[in-house]
Amino acid sequence: MHAPAPPLRIGVVGCADFARRRMLPVIAADPGLRLAAVASRSEAKAARFADAFGCAAVHGYDALLAAPDIDAVYLPLPPMLHAEWIERALRAGKHVLAEKPLTADAAGTERLLRLAADRGLVLLENLVFPHHAQHAAVRKFLADGAIGEVRDVAVAFTIPPRPEDDIRYRPRGGGALLDMGVYPIRAALHYLGPEVEVVGAVLRSQAATGVVVAGRVLARTPAGVTADLAFGMEHSYRTSCEFAGSAGRLQLDRVFTPPPDFPPVVRIERQDGREEVVLPADDQYANVVRHFVHAVRTGTPAQAEAEAEATLRQARLVGEVESRAVRVTV
Incomplete structure (x- = not known):
């Protein structure tokens, strides 16, 4: 028998209230993930989130993206900050689950989806209702x-x-x-x-x-x-x-x-x-987190392509x- 794969180590870029209420509890509970760290531009805010979910507090988003022991990130930043930090996360080699919308325009969305595909990384928009x-x-x-x-x-x-x-x-x-x-x-x-x-x-x-x-x-x-x-x-x-x-x-x-x-x-x-x-x-919410983990583990190109096309059409x-x-x- 094959040993089960170790959990993906996920970090959170930002301390939005929605993340605290809805997403971090299901991320912390999913056996396929280990909530490793939460980053904020405020040391105090990062510490409060980290204490609540039993993970490390990181001061600054760049510091979290540079961490070698982080496989993926969840990004609940305000919409107009998504494009910059999704790109930075992908270029740092991290899989990304990002709050909707990925960017504020179709050209930016298409560019990021292509960047993820070129690097063999999962970029999933966290629009949960279809799940x-x-x-x-x-x-x-x-x-x-x-x-x-x-x-x-x-x-x-x-x-x-x-x-x-x-x-x-x-x-x-x-x-x-x-x-x-x-x-x-x-x-x-x-x-x-x-x-x-x-x-x-x-x-x-x-x-x-x-x-x-x-x-x-x-x-x-x-x-x-x-x-x-x-x-x-x-x-x-x-x-x-x-x-x-x-x-x-x-x-x-x-x-x-x-x-x-x-x-x-x-x-x-x-x-x-x-x-x-x-x-x-x-x-x-639990379904979309499981879906993200499965996509990272299995890399199903046809499904990823269909989801990327739906995200891009939405942006258009x-x-x-x-x-x-x-x-x-x-």
Whole structure:
């Protein structure tokens, strides 16, 4: 029998609150990983995170990337810092799990994906919802004709206003388009395929900062299936997806952020009645971490290529939104 491979030694570049709440607990619990170190530009912050998760504290991102005993990094920095530090990590020979989006533009995303491929390293965007089992179940309902032929998809991810000092309101935080908008955009690609294109959009921006706080996008497939995609951070909380078909409707709530113990409910409405299907709970954060470890261990080129193409197409659609949008200042 072969001895099991030793755990990948992973370091964390940055001490974001999301990382502390969602990702570091599952990283620390995964048997395929050993959480080795957390780096921050603040020694005190690195020490607090390290104490909470039983790993080393590192002062400065470069110091962590230079460490020879780190195989991979998780990067939860603000969106506008991703490109620089993903590139530095790859050039340091580290596999990278990076928060979404990889970069703020398609050209930068393509360049980094090519750099990772050329160096034989895994670069995975941490957009977790496709790794939740509910989406495979919904795809099967649609493929089996539960609502006939899909005519339209409506997807929303909105949250209430945040405190004024929230990173999302700063230019380096990327605003609502890069923080929330990528979710409905990726959902359209996930369900309608790679040929989705943007028809038009509206973006609402703060006058003082230029940061996007909300938006709505109309997209379509070549066959004319439409996608209405809403996002923002000046709303009530909503993460929903509704499919309208030739024979009914299918609705799914908690599309992007279901807790690990939450059993999703699919609601199907047809002319002859309604039904609710309760799906098993699933942990999308643990799933994506396992997926990352598996990709590093096995190096599956076909899968990596398909994921890279989806990430790149998503980045291109974000660019289409920015170039075609009507902009409103608030």
